[in-house]
Amino acid sequence: MRWSQTLVTTLREAPQDAEIASHKLMMRAGLIMKLGGGLYTFLPLGLRALRKVEKIVREEMDHAGAVEVLMPALQPREIWEQSGRYSVLRDAMFKIRDRQDREMVLGPTHEEVITDLAARQINSYRQLPKTFYQIQTKFRDEIRPRFGLMRAKEFSMKDAYSFDVSWEAADQSYQAMYDAYVRIFKRCGLKTKVVEADTGAMGGNFSHEFMVLADSGEDGLVECQSCTYAANLERAERALPQTAPETTERLPRSVATPDKRTIEEVSAFLKVECSDLVKTLVYLANGEPIAVLVPGNRELNEHKLARALGGVSLQMADDDTIRRVTGSPVGFAGPVGLTIPVYADAELKTSRVCATGANAPDTHLMDVVLQRDACISEYYDLVIAHEGDLCPRCRAPMREKRGIEVGHVFKLGTKYSKAFNASYLDADGNRQISVMGCYGIGVTRTLQAIIEQSHDENGIIWPLSVAPFQVNLVVPNVQHAPSLQAAESLQTELESQGIEVLFDDRDERPGVKFKDSDLLGIPIRAVVSERSLADGCVEVKLRTEAGKSMIPVASVSSRLLSIIEGAK
RNA sequence: CGGGGUGUAGCGCAGACUGGUAGCGCGUUUGGUUCGGGACCAAAAGGUCGGGGGUUCAAAUCCCCCCGCCCCGACCA
Incomplete structure (x- = not known):
C-alpha cells in the first residue's frame, strides 16, 4: 500500500484532550x-x-x-x-x-x-x-x-x-x-x-x-x-495481622468534639491514631438501615459487604435516615446503643480500645471496647485491601x-x-x-x-502480530529515480510473498519520514536510497532495536520473511 | 448528576483583566533552493472567535441563557 494512496495523517503534537x-x-x-x-x-x-x-x-x-x-x-x-x-x-x-x-x-x-x-x-x-x-x-x-x-x-x-x-x-x-x-x-x-x-x-x-x-x-x-x-x-481479601488484644477497666466516656466529623478531624482533635478510631457507616441494605464498622484508617469495600450479606443491594443512607437511626447529625454515628444490625470488619474482632462517634451531636466516645460495649451482629472481611496487607493464602505482604x-x-x-x-x-x-x-x-x-504497554518517547512499537503493516518501506528521496524504481519493485516482490508493506512514497524530507516511521511503530523499516543502492543494498532496521543492517537487494525478501516468521 | 476548567484557522496556543482593523507556531497551497532524523526563502489560502440573547456608537473581550469538550467526584460489567 502506497502512503499516498491510503490516508495516514500524523500529528506533530497530540490533541489537548488526550491524557495517556x-x-x-x-x-x-x-x-x-x-x-x-x-x-x-x-x-x-x-x-x-x-x-x-x-x-x-x-x-x-x-x-x-x-x-x-x-x-x-x-x-x-x-x-x-x-x-x-x-x-x-x-x-x-x-x-x-x-x-x-x-x-x-x-x-x-x-x-x-x-x-x-x-x-x-x-x-x-x-x-x-x-x-x-x-x-x-x-x-x-x-x-x-x-x-x-x-x-x-x-x-x-x-x-x-x-x-x-x-x-x-x-x-x-x-x-x-x-x-x-x-x-x-x-x-x-x-x-x-x-x-x-x-x-x-x-x-x-x-x-x-x-x-x-x-x-x-x-x-x-x-x-x-x-x-x-x-x-x-x-x-x-486479606489475612488479618496478629494483634495483641487490649482492654481497659475504664468505661466509655463522652468527649466534646465540636464540628469534628471526619476521621482526620477527630483523630487530630482527640490525638488518637486513625487506626484507633472506628468509622461507623450507615447503609440501606434492601432498604433497611444497617451500620457498618471499619477501622478508621480503612475504606469500606461495598462489594464485599453486599456479598457478605447475601447479595443485598446497598446504598449509603441519606442524612434523614442517619439522624433517625443514630439520633444525631451525620458525622457522629457510633455502634454503642444502636438498635439496627451492626456489622464489623474482622480486624475489629480482636478486642481493642477505640474511639467512636457517640450518636449525639458534637460528641465522641473514648475507651470503647466493642465486644463489651456494642452489639455486633457479625464480623466479616469488609475493607478494601491495599499495599502491605497480608495474602489470604500465604500471609506474605501484597503489592x-x-x-x-x-x-x-x-x-x-x-x-x-x-x-x-x-x-x-x-x-x-x-x-x-x-x-x-x-x-x-x-x-x-x-x-x-x-x-499503552509497548511504546517509547518516539512513538508506538507494534508487535508484528498486530501491526497495521509489517514493513515500512521508505524512500528518503523520491526525486532520485533509481531509489524510487528499486523501491517500487521491492514493494511488488514483498507483497507477492504475502508481506504487508506500507510504501512511504511521499515527497518529504528524510527526517520527516524517519520520524513518522518511528511514530507509526511499524516493526520493520526498509530504506532504499542512493546511499544503500551504491552497495546494492537495502537498509533494514527493527523498531525494537537501535542497530541497522545492510541487506543485498536480492536477499531482502527472504530475510524479511524469516524475521516475520521468527516472530510467530 | 455535583465541583472545577475550557471552547479563537486542520493541530497547538496568544489576545479577554483595561471593549476600538483577529494574531503566532506547526500544518496546507504555489514558486525556488535543499535532501539520512520533524529544512530555508518568498508569496498565498484558510475564522459565523461554540450558539443565542443583552449592554454599548462599537463585543473574541462585559452580562445572562444554552451547547460541546476536558479534569475531579459520585456512578458503572
Missing part, C-alpha cells in the same frame, strides 16, 4: 479520530491493527471449539425485563423507540439474546456442550468516557457464552476459554496478569479478569509477593498495582438459563437447566492496551 500515552499516540499516528465524547472513527491504519487483533481472537476461539454467531445490536426491551436486568442496567443502556413506539435498547452485552437463542435451538444433551461467540459493537452510556478507546460509548467486544449439562462440565468450558485468553493476549504481545474478580451486575459466582498492568489503568488490584494470589480490589481490564471470564451458573428456560432433555428424558459461562474481551480496548 496510548491515546496520544493513537491520535498522533492517525489511527483514530474523535467524532464526539467516547465516539471514534477508525482510520485506515487503526482499522488494520484492529482487524489483526480480531483475527487472533477468531483463530483462538475457533481453536478452543467455540462457534461464531452474530447477534443484533438492537434488542427489544422485553428480553431485558425477562432477565430482570432492565432495572439494573437501565441507566447504562441507550434506549430508543421505533415508529410503533416500541422501546428497544442498543445492546450493552448479549447474555439475554444468546440465552434466548439457546432456549430455542438447544433441546438435547446431545447438542451440548456449546460455546458461541461473536465480535460485536457494544453500546454503553458511560457516565464518563475517557482515555480514547479505553472507555468509550461504542466499542468492539468479543463475547462468548458456554452452555453445559452440569457445573462440572461448565468448569471445562470455562477452563478452555481461560486457556484461549492466555494464548490470545500472548499472541497480541501483551503481558497480562490474571486476577480473581467480582462478578458485579453480571451475576454469577466466580470470575477472573485479565489485566494489562499500567499506571493509567482504571482498576486497582493486589498481588501476593510470594504466591500466585492476585485479585481485583473489588474482590481482594498494590493498577491495570487495564482487557478480558473477563465468568462462571455464570443458571441465572440466565433459568430466566429464559434454556434447558435440555438428558439421557433419561428429564428436563434440565443448562449451566452457563460468559467470556468477554474488549477488542478495541485491547488494541489500545497494546500501545
Whole structure:
C-alpha cells in the first residue's frame, strides 16, 4: 500500500484532550479520530491493527471449539425485563423507540439474546456442550468516557457464552476459554496478569479478569509477593495481622468534639491514631438501615459487604435516615446503643480500645471496647485491601498495582438459563437447566492496551502480530529515480510473498519520514536510497532495536520473511 | 448528576483583566533552493472567535441563557 494512496495523517503534537500515552499516540499516528465524547472513527491504519487483533481472537476461539454467531445490536426491551436486568442496567443502556413506539435498547452485552437463542435451538444433551461467540459493537452510556478507546460509548467486544449439562462440565468450558485468553493476549504481545474478580451486575459466582498492568489503568488490584494470589480490589481479601488484644477497666466516656466529623478531624482533635478510631457507616441494605464498622484508617469495600450479606443491594443512607437511626447529625454515628444490625470488619474482632462517634451531636466516645460495649451482629472481611496487607493464602505482604481490564471470564451458573428456560432433555428424558459461562474481551480496548504497554518517547512499537503493516518501506528521496524504481519493485516482490508493506512514497524530507516511521511503530523499516543502492543494498532496521543492517537487494525478501516468521 | 476548567484557522496556543482593523507556531497551497532524523526563502489560502440573547456608537473581550469538550467526584460489567 502506497502512503499516498491510503490516508495516514500524523500529528506533530497530540490533541489537548488526550491524557495517556496510548491515546496520544493513537491520535498522533492517525489511527483514530474523535467524532464526539467516547465516539471514534477508525482510520485506515487503526482499522488494520484492529482487524489483526480480531483475527487472533477468531483463530483462538475457533481453536478452543467455540462457534461464531452474530447477534443484533438492537434488542427489544422485553428480553431485558425477562432477565430482570432492565432495572439494573437501565441507566447504562441507550434506549430508543421505533415508529410503533416500541422501546428497544442498543445492546450493552448479549447474555439475554444468546440465552434466548439457546432456549430455542438447544433441546438435547446431545447438542451440548456449546460455546458461541461473536465480535460485536457494544453500546454503553458511560457516565464518563475517557482515555480514547479505553472507555468509550461504542466499542468492539468479543463475547462468548458456554452452555453445559452440569457445573462440572461448565468448569471445562470455562477452563478452555481461560486457556484461549492466555494464548490470545500472548499472541497480541501483551503481558497480562490474571486476577480473581467480582462478578458485579453480571451475576454469577466466580470470575477472573485479565489485566494489562499500567499506571493509567482504571482498576486497582493486589498481588501476593510470594504466591500466585492476585485479585481485583473489588474482590481482594486479606489475612488479618496478629494483634495483641487490649482492654481497659475504664468505661466509655463522652468527649466534646465540636464540628469534628471526619476521621482526620477527630483523630487530630482527640490525638488518637486513625487506626484507633472506628468509622461507623450507615447503609440501606434492601432498604433497611444497617451500620457498618471499619477501622478508621480503612475504606469500606461495598462489594464485599453486599456479598457478605447475601447479595443485598446497598446504598449509603441519606442524612434523614442517619439522624433517625443514630439520633444525631451525620458525622457522629457510633455502634454503642444502636438498635439496627451492626456489622464489623474482622480486624475489629480482636478486642481493642477505640474511639467512636457517640450518636449525639458534637460528641465522641473514648475507651470503647466493642465486644463489651456494642452489639455486633457479625464480623466479616469488609475493607478494601491495599499495599502491605497480608495474602489470604500465604500471609506474605501484597503489592498494590493498577491495570487495564482487557478480558473477563465468568462462571455464570443458571441465572440466565433459568430466566429464559434454556434447558435440555438428558439421557433419561428429564428436563434440565443448562449451566452457563460468559467470556468477554474488549477488542478495541485491547488494541489500545497494546500501545499503552509497548511504546517509547518516539512513538508506538507494534508487535508484528498486530501491526497495521509489517514493513515500512521508505524512500528518503523520491526525486532520485533509481531509489524510487528499486523501491517500487521491492514493494511488488514483498507483497507477492504475502508481506504487508506500507510504501512511504511521499515527497518529504528524510527526517520527516524517519520520524513518522518511528511514530507509526511499524516493526520493520526498509530504506532504499542512493546511499544503500551504491552497495546494492537495502537498509533494514527493527523498531525494537537501535542497530541497522545492510541487506543485498536480492536477499531482502527472504530475510524479511524469516524475521516475520521468527516472530510467530 | 455535583465541583472545577475550557471552547479563537486542520493541530497547538496568544489576545479577554483595561471593549476600538483577529494574531503566532506547526500544518496546507504555489514558486525556488535543499535532501539520512520533524529544512530555508518568498508569496498565498484558510475564522459565523461554540450558539443565542443583552449592554454599548462599537463585543473574541462585559452580562445572562444554552451547547460541546476536558479534569475531579459520585456512578458503572
